[in-house]
Amino acid sequence: MKVLPRLHKAVLLNSALGVVLIAAVGGAYAVVVNSDSSSPKRTDTRTAAVSTGKVQATVSGAGLLTSPSDAGVNFTTGGQLTKVEVKPGDKVTKGQELAKVDDTAARQALAQAKTSLVAAKANLAKVQEGQPASPPASSGATPPGGASHPATPPSSPSPTPTKTPSPTPPASTSPTPTPLTGAVAELSVRNAAFVDVVPVANPSVDPNALIQAQAQVSQAQSAVDTAQRTLDGTVLTAPVDGTVASVGATVGQTVIGTTYTAGAGAAPGTAPAPGTTAGTGTGGAPAAPSGFIVLTNPTGMQVKANVSEADSLRLKPGQSATVTLTAQSTTVLNARVLSVSTLAVNGAGTAAQYPVTLDIMGPTKDLHTGQGVSVQIVAGEASDALFVPTAALSGTGTQRTVTVVAADGTAHSAPVTVGVESDTNTQITSGLTQGQKVRITTVAP
Incomplete structure (x- = not known):
């Protein structure tokens, strides 16, 4: 009777598989229970007093220094260079001759x-x-001065009724044209x-x-x-005062004349003929001027920076700003918003940015075109204003709500009107009084 041992083995195998299945289900259940039990976030609450002080809203951006006095100049008539009067580092004045071609x-x-x-x-x-x-095709003719006393043409009748005697003078009045x-x-x-x-x-x-x-x-x-x-x-002159930053060729080389912005270089052995105006670099940043000769001038230095769409709506000409040099963080310059563009520039893989131009206020002689900077623009300011931490507010727009905590610990929701809003504090124009307590709720991960 060999059937019983085989049956006994089958029972044992099925029992083992059942135990494994129960353990797996139990483990999955434990994972689900643990996951669900950890999903609630921990909330922390604290209170802050309604205070009085200065609230300043700022807009941040990054950009480059540029000068409207910089210029890249090219010959409008091409040819072989016969003179190059300047070299990098030379100071030149407007109208000064820089170079000539044959x-x-x-x-x-x-x-x-x-x-x-x-x-x-x-x-x-x-x-x-x-x-x-x-x-x-004739290159010579009777000089115009002889027109005041016309000779008598043999092939046409005289149109003048009173006519001077015509016989002899033709030899002296009609010279052979040369x-x-x-x-x-x-x-x-x-x-x-x-x-x-x-x-x-x-x-x-x-x-x-x-x-x-x-x-x-x-x-x-x-x-x-x-x-x-x-x-x-054939003569290249300086359109502005400045310092020669670069010279594209030497005497004996050939330059290409151009009156239009062209980014391509010339053939080997010739000087390039790029455009005379500064173009646009990556992400809408201003590019340095280019040309056969490039002149730089820090007079009237400006900042070209990009800001987000939301921030651009808060900016307007005349707002004050500070500019910090990226490579020299201790150098902070005062500036003023000159213009805010309504045309967006799109950086690769980033949201739309809007260019802002700022004028540097104060000395600029030690600044250079192309230096990287960060900017802080004052978009709004309120002095002696009631304010609360921005984290205490709920909602959007000028009408918000806060949770007011009474002296006995009870709390209630109150509507408020807000004014200037900074990253940390927001002005309250109505709905609260100084000294009141508001609740701030934060959610811990």
């Missing part, structure tokens, strides 16, 4: 444009007298300026030719203006 091509282009303008104005004068227009260059051309341009682009009441004038001649003068003048700007752009 201007040979620019001068030639200006001279040619002026010669074309002289020819265009002389041609206009001829058309206004009723004479045939000169071909546009191209005008140099100082003579410039003088001719000034003289030609008196020939205004105005129709002349002359029946022999061709209206279409007159319009075309006027257009040619306008185009020629525009070409002269452009050529002059190109020549002026």
